[in-house]
Amino acid sequence: MDTQSKQIGFEQLQALLQDRVVDNETTRNEHGVGFSYHACTPPDWVVYPSSAEEISEIVKICSAHQIPIIPFGAGTSVEGHILAINGGVCIDFHLMNQILEINHADMYATIQPGVTRNQLDEALQGTGFFFPIGPGVNATLGGMASTRASGTNAVRYGTMKENVLSLKIVLADGQIIKTGSKAKKSSAGYDLTHLFVGAEGTLGIITELTIKLHSCPKAIYAAVCSFPTVEAAVNTTITIIQKGIPIAKIELLDAQMMTTINRYSDLNYEEVPTLFLEFHGSESELEEQITQVETIAKRFGAKEFIWEKDEAARIKLWLARTDAAPASVAYRKDGQLMSTDVCVPISRLAKCITETQSDIQETGIYAPILGHVGDGNFHLTIVIDPDDAEEFEKAKALNKRLVKRALDMEGTCTGEHGIGIGKLSYMTLEHGEAVNTMWAIKKALDPLNIMNPGKLLPSTD
CATH class of the missing domain: 3.30.465.10 (Uridine Diphospho-n-acetylenolpyruvylglucosamine Reductase; domain 3)
Known part of the structure; x- marks a missing residue:
């Protein structure tokens, strides 16, 4: 040109x-x-x-x-x-x-x-x-x-x-x-x-x-449930999917993300790995699905479910999940979002997430995890100081290891963000x-x- x-x-x-x-x-x-x-x-x-x-x-x-x-x-x-x-x-x-x-x-x-x-x-x-x-x-x-x-x-x-x-x-x-x-x-x-x-x-x-x-759907129920570990929450998800329970949404927020959204949205959820769930169908279908899911979750050490049927209450419950990205950015003043995602076969998801958590801890940067765990997709909402070259390189290296881990597990480098130049x-x-x-x-x-x-x-x- x-x-x-x-x-x-x-x-x-x-x-x-x-x-x-x-x-x-x-x-x-x-x-x-x-x-x-x-x-x-x-x-x-x-x-x-x-x-x-x-x-x-x-x-x-x-x-x-x-x-x-x-x-x-x-x-x-x-x-x-x-x-x-x-x-x-x-x-x-x-x-x-x-x-x-x-x-x-x-x-x-x-x-x-x-x-x-x-x-x-x-x-x-x-x-x-x-x-x-x-x-x-x-x-x-x-x-x-x-x-x-x-x-x-x-x-x-x-x-x-x-x-x-x-x-x-x-x-x-x-x-x-x-x-x-x-x-x-x-x-x-x-x-x-x-x-x-x-x-x-x-x-x-x-x-x-x-x-x-x-x-x-004729009826929509939503729920939130906390777990002792990320592995327990993911194994609950895997079992729900393998049992063929037609859940509409099943989202994981790790303990760090729960801390972040509590501060941002003025909520008081327990700051442990947590699943947010939603069910669509008739009243009778949902009652049966709820019973099945609670049974599975308790097998993996889940605490009490908080169920919401009212629309306003459901919206408030899901506020934690929808506010995750802006909450992460707000958590660190003048921080910049470096969001990344991968997707793996659901049977490998618990291993991929727990290994990634260990990697984040060793790296020492702020990178809470959230995920559409029902289809094996999860995100790191990394927030970095754009003027800190050393931290930026650490974040990029973390992302590279995450992708390599997902590919080694026969997954993909991105489940929904796409490629772009990143x-x-x-x-x-x-x-x-x-x-x-x-x-x-x-x-x-x-x-x-x-x-x-x-x-x-x-x-x-």
Whole structure:
């Protein structure tokens, strides 16, 4: 991207979008940083399209001048997905936030990529349906699809991968394609929908999604229960899953995290390893499930369950879990979040977590653990002093050992955060020669490497 070509491209974007092309420093910096420790890396321009057709024209201009393109939703990613490491154009989906259709009969919604999780939840209130995927922040649905997000409900309802029916995509040459359909299943051709779900904007730009909706359960019970050790809590989880009890949420907070949220949210939970659980179904189904779970938990030394059926009480109970990330940041003044996650087969989870706890203690940094333990996924919410180079290196080394531990247990370097730039160095370690196949797909769809370059796939240089 030479200077003259770059200037011509900028002028063409201005002619297309007029005042919806912004190049002031404040806006650029706001779009050059996510919810993480990665240093701000701003784009050259931020553009605000209002349709797939405008995005197509933007991409054609960028392709002609080999200008990098970085999609931007809510800016909540944690692994540097939205950093403009090669400069270029940031496409902000702020104006593409319409819910186009909510179809009750076929249980789906069609939305634009800028629709946020909270916005969709509000639109579905009173319809009898809900969308189960919920990361801990108010992310956009386009970003959630791009990173293959999941959240607390994944153990029962799956991740974004299982809940996206079809997509409208703008490819690297500006062509607009539609993948999938509104049918519940299909065996027609390559599964392009799930090629783009999790691609982190490196293959094309999502401009529309059709997502599955789920019927609201007749009853919801929530519970919190403390355990003598993390191993006891995880073994309870493993047994619940192996017994086929259809639990909706099962979240682990270790003792350090419980201390953190007590201080932040003015709560008084016992500061020991704790499970937060939620059950969906009919009253009779839930009563049976509760009896089974309590029996299993007591076998592993659990203390008394605190059950809540009332909605307001359930929300208060879950406040501890939903406040975990901001509580961790607030725990240390002027600290910066370095959140990381791995996922392992559930039978290896107790060993992985207990070994990680020992590693954290030996390393001597603040890194409480929380996890979606029902599907083997857990997080370290590391908080570091960004100006302390020695501590930063310790945190990175801890993360590296965590990933190595998970991979040795036949797991993955990330269960839901994605790769971005933060976990690029682990892709070859996890996938081996399959990375070359990924690059072959990338080069076929994006031969100029303008679609969010430098993310997801490690350099072959």
